[in-house]
Amino acid sequence: MLLRPHKNDYKIIGYYTGKIIIGVGLVMVVPLLTSLLFAEWGPALDFVIGICACFITGLGLIMLCETDRDLLWMHGMVTAAFSWVLATLLGAIPHYLSGHFLSYLDACFDIMSGYTTTGLVLIQDLDHVSHGLNMWRHLLTYLGGQGMIVVAITFLFKGTAGAYRLYVGEGKDERLMPNVIQTARAIWMISLTYLAVGGAMLFVANMLAGMSPIRSLLHGLWIFMGSWSTGGFAPQTQNLLYYHSPLVEFITIIIFVIGSYNFALHYSIWQGNYHEVRRNIETVSFSTTVTITCILSFLGLMQAFAYPNVFALLRRCLYQIVSAHTTTGNMTVYAVQFVNHWNLLAAIGIMIAMSIGGSACSTAGGIKGLRVGILFKALINDIHRIFSPDSAIIIHKFHHIRDVVLEDRHVRAASLITISYMGIYLLGAVVGLFYGYPLLPSLFDSISAGSNSGLSCGLTCAAMPSVMKMVYIFMMWAGRLEFMSIFALLGFIWAQAKGR
Amino acid sequence: MNVSRHKPILFLITALIALSIITLSSCPAQATxxxxxxxxxxxxxxxxxxxxxxxxxxxxxxxxxxxxxxxxxxxxxxxxxxxxxxxxxxxxxxxxxxxxxxxxxxxxxxxxxxxxxxxxxxxxxxxxxxxxxxxxxxRPHPVMISKLYLAMSLFSCTLLIMGLYVYRKRLKPRRNK
Known part of the structure; x- marks a missing residue:
């Protein structure tokens, strides 16, 4: 029997959503200060309006839904999914007021793309965007990479079991520390340390590329945020092509590979367990699939005579493949080149890389290396079983921070999520085909949105139909939260309509 | 025909042709x-x-x-x-x-x-x-007055709601007593 949600359920969801929205408002203070620092008065007003809207909504929800009750699993999941929608609607206010978007839907698209670390954009005239707005674009993708709820848990939650349920609702389940709040703080410590190191390296690289100190600093910070969060945002329309710098490419490739690793792996390495990199199922799976997809694209590009020499071919191929596989979306080729310059085989390599994605509990999206590894192990297990006597007991293990015995529940969970990802990839492609786009761009951009990659072959633009924009927003949201929270939210709405 | 009489003209034509060729070859971009x-x-x-x-x-x-x-x-x-x-x-x-x-x-x-x-x-x-x-x-970026008014009114509302929130928070322990 389906039970209709009680008034208290709404109160709990509203109360914790309010806290998360206040977190979004507090984060907006950083771009506001940036705008004030550079005397950008118009954008500063946009952020004041955005902050006020967040505080009014957040405090309003907290006061209306005040409760002492803790979150149950259902509340955690629904709050995670709902707060992402509300944070998108409110976060889009400064975007829309900036005048760089054709509609509020476009602004919401870019915000969802940022939070989910996708990197697809509909912004207009990016080359003339204010420093404040650029700071907001990159900051939200940086925060989205760690998880918006991780931000709220770090600063606005007291030690509750419910905080862990919210954390899981955001598609993360690794506990680096015994307490979830300490875990959130550890994630922040890791990310901020890399921000300092990576930002400094990119600052130097930009100076060497010939940029002024201030712009080198800002661009270094923003490119780091875009790369580390595997978001792929950049402050100029040409993305990474703007810099014409092999050094910038080299540094960013390292940053997004590190960013795509599981936070548990980072923490393990920080504790001196360096062997984990070599043994972890996710790093093994990642290096295997990167090699396979790279060979595929390399062969495709060779067949198409796309590049004049092996060095050029390797440089372009490797960057695009690793960017796709870590679901970053930074590009060193123009979007239309995937269709006009690259051939089908090369594009298929990119699409496979995007669909697999990075590691679980990281800033990356996609099916995830852990699940691909588990499914592969399960396949080997089944083959092994076929060739063994009936009485034989076959035990397979995989290593993920510790040795884990492969059980049916692992395979079931991995299969369920993999099927869900395949489902949304297909959904986006079918919608693209419905609107008359060819198969390759429809599938390419659909996989990119669903896996939160952000590479595009030119289909995603402000001129695309509104329904497609909404479908892509849904795909980015569902892909980032790994479906369970979305299913919980839909179930909650269904229970309200049909429950007793 | 007296060639020597036309010599300066022929020289001038040859020089002009040579100059044109040199000019064209030195800036092929503009031409093609x-x-x-x-x-x-x-x-x-x-x-x-x-x-x-x-x-x-x-x-x-x-x-x-x-x-x-x-x-x-x-x-x-x-x-x-x-x-x-x-x-x-x-x-x-x-x-x-x-x-x-x-x-x-x-x-x-x-x-x-x-x-x-x-x-x-x-x-x-x-x-x-x-x-x-x-x-x-x-590029001119004039501040829009309507935006300024909106920001000011929302800011006032935020202060009001924050005040209400703090007041309720302070009131709550007293109620519990």
Whole structure:
């Protein structure tokens, strides 16, 4: 029997959503200060309006839904999914007021793309965007990479079991520390340390590329945020092509590979367990699939005579493949080149890389290396079983921070999520085909949105139909939260309509 | 016919022809390059590979000096392309496009590369000539009064609701007592 949600359920969801929205408002203070620092008065007003809207909504929800009750699993999941929608609607206010978007839907698209670390954009005239707005674009993708709820848990939650349920609702389940709040703080410590190191390296690289100190600093910070969060945002329309710098490419490739690793792996390495990199199922799976997809694209590009020499071919191929596989979306080729310059085989390599994605509990999206590894192990297990006597007991293990015995529940969970990802990839492609786009761009951009990659072959633009924009927003949201929270939210709405 | 009488005229004609040939050969760009958009160059990159092209757009972002040459990025309204050029060509550029300024509108004449062998397979233009066709200018960003009023009223509402929240918080322990 389906039970209709009680008034208290709404109160709990509203109360914790309010806290998360206040977190979004507090984060907006950083771009506001940036705008004030550079005397950008118009954008500063946009952020004041955005902050006020967040505080009014957040405090309003907290006061209306005040409760002492803790979150149950259902509340955690629904709050995670709902707060992402509300944070998108409110976060889009400064975007829309900036005048760089054709509609509020476009602004919401870019915000969802940022939070989910996708990197697809509909912004207009990016080359003339204010420093404040650029700071907001990159900051939200940086925060989205760690998880918006991780931000709220770090600063606005007291030690509750419910905080862990919210954390899981955001598609993360690794506990680096015994307490979830300490875990959130550890994630922040890791990310901020890399921000300092990576930002400094990119600052130097930009100076060497010939940029002024201030712009080198800002661009270094923003490119780091875009790369580390595997978001792929950049402050100029040409993305990474703007810099014409092999050094910038080299540094960013390292940053997004590190960013795509599981936070548990980072923490393990920080504790001196360096062997984990070599043994972890996710790093093994990642290096295997990167090699396979790279060979595929390399062969495709060779067949198409796309590049004049092996060095050029390797440089372009490797960057695009690793960017796709870590679901970053930074590009060193123009979007239309995937269709006009690259051939089908090369594009298929990119699409496979995007669909697999990075590691679980990281800033990356996609099916995830852990699940691909588990499914592969399960396949080997089944083959092994076929060739063994009936009485034989076959035990397979995989290593993920510790040795884990492969059980049916692992395979079931991995299969369920993999099927869900395949489902949304297909959904986006079918919608693209419905609107008359060819198969390759429809599938390419659909996989990119669903896996939160952000590479595009030119289909995603402000001129695309509104329904497609909404479908892509849904795909980015569902892909980032790994479906369970979305299913919980839909179930909650269904229970309200049909429950007793 | 007396050739010696026409000698100066013949000499003048020969000199003019020679001068024309020298002039034409020294600036082939102006003579043959076709004006193309970034869309055309990206979509028909095979057709225009290693061809002399003319490309117009706004200089955006930075002038990135790299020794004797430099990189600029030129946006024609649809897409920005990277232009690699000798440093002396960019000396006349005064404005580059960003939030505060519209960059100088320039016309580039140069060789288009679909995958440049010198720059790791990048799609670029190696400029041979650069001309400013419209100087850049400061972009006005007036503060909209309606936005200012909206911000002020929302800020007042936020203060009010924050006050209410703090008041309720303070009241709560007393109620519990």
């Amino acid at each position: 390059a076709r004006l193309l958009s970034s869309d055309t160059l990206l979509r028909q990159s095979k057709q225009w590979d290693r061809q002399l092209v003319r490309f117009r757009g706004e200089v955006i972002g930075d002038i990135m000096l790299r020794g004797t040459h430099c990189w600029i990025n030129v946006n024609d309204g649809s897409q920005a392309l990277g232009v690699y050029c000798p440093t002396e060509l960019v000396k006349s550029i005064r404005y580059v496009g960003d939030y505060r300024y519209s960059g100088d509108m320039v016309e580039i004449i140069g060789t288009f590369h679909r995958a440049c062998p010198q720059h790791g397979g990048e799609l670029d233009i190696h400029a041979e000539a650069l001309k400013i066709i419209r100087p850049g200018a400061r």
